[in-house]
Amino acid sequence: MSEEALSDSRPSVYPPIRKDREALRPRPNLFDYESECAAFSWDKARALLDGLPDGQGLNIAYEAVDRHASGAKGDKAALRWLGKAGERRDITYRELSEETSRFANALKCLGVEPGERVYVMMGRLPELYIAMLGALKAGCVASPLFSAFGPEPIAVRMQLGDGRVLVTTPRLYKRKVAGIRDQVPGLAHVLLVGEGEVEGDGLHRWDRTVEAASPQFTIRPTDPEDMALLHFTSGTTGRPKGAIHVHQAVVAHHVTGRYALDLHEDDVFWCTADPGWVTGTSYGIIAPLTNGVTSIVAEAEFDAETWFDILEQEKVSVWYTAPTAIRMMMRIGTDVAKGRDLSALRFMASVGEPLNPEAVVWGQEAFGMPFHDNWWQTETGGIMIANYAALDIRPGSMGRPMPGIEAAIVRKLDSGDVEVIDEPMVEGELALRRGWPSMMRGYLHEEERYRKSFAGDWYLTGDLAQRDSDGYFWFVGRADDVIKSAGHLIGPFEVESALIEHPAVAEAAVIGKPDPTLGEMVKAFVTLRPGHEASEAMRRELIGHARKKLGAAVAPKEIDFRENLPKTRSGKIMRRLLKARELGLPEGDISTLESDEK
Ligand code: ATP
Ligand code: MG
Numbered sequence: 001m002s003e004e005a006l007s008d009s010r011p012s013v014y015p016p017i018r019k020d021r022e023a024l025r026p027r028p029n030l031f032d033y034e035s036e037c038a039a040f041s042w043d044k045a046r047a048l049l050d051g052l053p054d055g056q057g058l059n060i061a062y063e064a065v066d067r068h069a070s071g072a073k074g075d076k077a078a079l080r081w082l083g084k085a086g087e088r089r090d091i092t093y094r095e096l097s098e099e100t101s102r103f104a105n106a107l108k109c110l111g112v113e114p115g116e117r118v119y120v121m122m123g124r125l126p127e128l129y130i131a132m133l134g135a136l137k138a139g140c141v142a143s144p145l146f147s148a149f150g151p152e153p154i155a156v157r158m159q160l161g162d163g164r165v166l167v168t169t170p171r172l173y174k175r176k177v178a179g180i181r182d183q184v185p186g187l188a189h190v191l192l193v194g195e196g197e198v199e200g201d202g203l204h205r206w207d208r209t210v211e212a213a214s215p216q217f218t219i220r221p222t223d224p225e226d227m228a229l230l231h232f233t234s235g236t237t238g239r240p241k242g243a244i245h246v247h248q249a250v251v252a253h254h255v256t257g258r259y260a261l262d263l264h265e266d267d268v269f270w271c272t273a274d275p276g277w278v279t280g281t282s283y284g285i286i287a288p289l290t291n292g293v294t295s296i297v298a299e300a301e302f303d304a305e306t307w308f309d310i311l312e313q314e315k316v317s318v319w320y321t322a323p324t325a326i327r328m329m330m331r332i333g334t335d336v337a338k339g340r341d342l343s344a345l346r347f348m349a350s351v352g353e354p355l356n357p358e359a360v361v362w363g364q365e366a367f368g369m370p371f372h373d374n375w376w377q378t379e380t381g382g383i384m385i386a387n388y389a390a391l392d393i394r395p396g397s398m399g400r401p402m403p404g405i406e407a408a409i410v411r412k413l414d415s416g417d418v419e420v421i422d423e424p425m426v427e428g429e430l431a432l433r434r435g436w437p438s439m440m441r442g443y444l445h446e447e448e449r450y451r452k453s454f455a456g457d458w459y460l461t462g463d464l465a466q467r468d469s470d471g472y473f474w475f476v477g478r479a480d481d482v483i484k485s486a487g488h489l490i491g492p493f494e495v496e497s498a499l500i501e502h503p504a505v506a507e508a509a510v511i512g513k514p515d516p517t518l519g520e521m522v523k524a525f526v527t528l529r530p531g532h533e534a535s536e537a538m539r540r541e542l543i544g545h546a547r548k549k550l551g552a553a554v555a556p557k558e559i560d561f562r563e564n565l566p567k568t569r570s571g572k573i574m575r576r577l578l579k580a581r582e583l584g585l586p587e588g589d590i591s592t593l594e595s596d597e598k
Helices: 001-010 033-039 041-048 060-067 093-109 126-137 153-162 169-181 248-257 278-290 304-313 323-332 334-336 358-369 446-449 493-502 534-551 575-583
Strands: 077-080 088-092 117-120 141-144 163-166 189-192 203-205 227-232 243-244 270-273 294-298 316-321 348-350 371-375 397-401 405-412 416-420 429-432 458-467 473-478 483-485 488-490 505-515 520-530 558-561
Touching: 041 248, 060 093, 060 126, 060 248, 060 278, 077 093, 077 126, 088 093, 088 126, 088 493, 093 126, 117 126, 126 141, 126 153, 126 278, 141 278, 153 163, 163 169, 169 189, 227 278, 248 278, 270 278, 278 294, 294 405, 304 323, 304 334, 323 334, 323 358, 323 505, 334 358, 348 358, 358 371, 358 493, 371 397, 405 458, 416 429, 473 493, 483 505, 488 493, 493 505, 493 520, 493 534, 505 575, 520 534
Parallel strands: 077 294, 117 141, 117 163, 141 227, 163 189, 189 203, 270 294, 270 316, 316 348, 348 371, 520 558
Antiparallel strands: 077 088, 227 243, 397 473, 405 416, 405 429, 429 458, 458 473, 483 488, 483 520, 505 520
16 A cells, blocks of 8 residues: 555555665664564573573563673763752762662562562652662562552552552552551551651661662572563553563563663663652652663653753763653743753654654654654563654654564454454554563453453453554554544544644544444543633534545544543543543543543
8 A cells, every 4th residue: 555545545644754774873873674573582682681590480670680780881970969958969880780789689678579569659759769679689570550549549559460569659548558558468568758747557667678788799590481571551440450461571671771762871761650660660769770771860751941951961972762842842842852951852652542653753743753653561571563763664653563573453253363464554442462561461360351351372451453555554543543424433542642733722622423224423621722712603614624634434422521531640631530420420440540531
């Protein structure tokens, strides 16, 4: 299929953004997609890492920290912490190695055994990174929790994972954990970071326990299949699941950091994801460190101006963020970006939600380079499909599979098997052939749910997509969100993207609402950019705009204006909640709801 035909069939597609390889800043290993895919094997990828001395296996913390800690590299900043009060502190690879060893020793002194679960719940403080990596060194399973969770979601997740240790702050403990201790009897130790007096059983102050421990620790032999991380999904579609990941996942973290984020040793990398979410671990902690870069840890929550300050002042060269943040930055305008010195920035990527073509192109306008969308899930542990530094971008597409990853569009058969759809631009479920190192090894205590995610060799993602004839994948919507209207299957993303192309629209969420004649009717919830008023005229204008772009059958029939859209803590629009409210149904699990509509 030619590009022209492609853009005809997709109403909101912008022309491809061509990459001029010569013009790209000379990078020693700017990778060539086709040849790298052809030459790739996971065994070769494994060989890029060191392994524990004497062939004692792969340990995430060793690959991320200890192997860089000796020699000159040891003095390099691994983490650059930017505190809320303006603090700026570098932690070198050597220091991080010592601190994580202290933490591992502290666990040992407390009698915590390998395999036991260590939960970490706090904002972006250096201790969070030390605890996560230190727990991995000790052979424990590290599990991050959003610090904004209330007591109930914390209790549920700690029960599910049989938490033995929790690392948090006195303030969070007092407000959220003290009252649920009786619901989590297995929680033996709580390590408290920072100032504040609290009382209770098994409480230990970080400064007395960890800082007092020895900075020498020998990591015990680690089996590549040893459980390492427990991550809860975002809960966008329902009750969150606890996905189990193993130590050899680090191979995927490492290579995806190179391929999809184009990490090079001299980079200053900033992943803005909350550490309570899988992106905050795979790319907020592990991948940048295994690749030996300096990683920015900014404590501040999102604020467009502050973020521009960080990009400029810290000379960030690679930036990994999410569509919500990009759309909020678009809201304050292109001029703000253009007024900054962002000359160090050379690569920008996005994950978590579909990135509207409008936002990809805005990157080009405001930053002089497009945003590179990539796709993955808690379950996949690492990036699976991406737009790459040296490959042309088709705005609105998630890109192409990583080397080593086989992705397909499949159709479910009555027999329970699946059939691969080879024909381009046909909608079906996105599936991945099993066998990469960072694939989840199970949903904790939910064997049946885990089993149902597979058909033969294929892992079924629950997302609907299309593949074009050149191998680019296009997100259609989550299988649960797809709208069936008058015989058409409508992906919410396409409708949302068309709405966002209108200059008045900041964000849009689209649901299917039961309708006696159509089956389902397309309904949109829209937030407006500053300077635009919600009115009947605006509603008519937006419906007219969408009809022109999408045709009457696909355009929304109803539009409601909102100040905000309900989002998960990882920044995903909760369409199911908008739908439940619209239909007067129970709201379901909203433990991960962060910002609500107004
Ligand atoms: P739950 O599984 O609990 O409902 P969730 O699926 O939102 O929550 P995550 O694992 O954090 O939990 O998110 C992965 C999902 O996010 C993907 O399955 C997909 O629906 C969406 N997603 C992530 N990146 C992209 C992207 N680049 N384009 C489109 N969708 C994306
Ligand atoms: Mg999911």
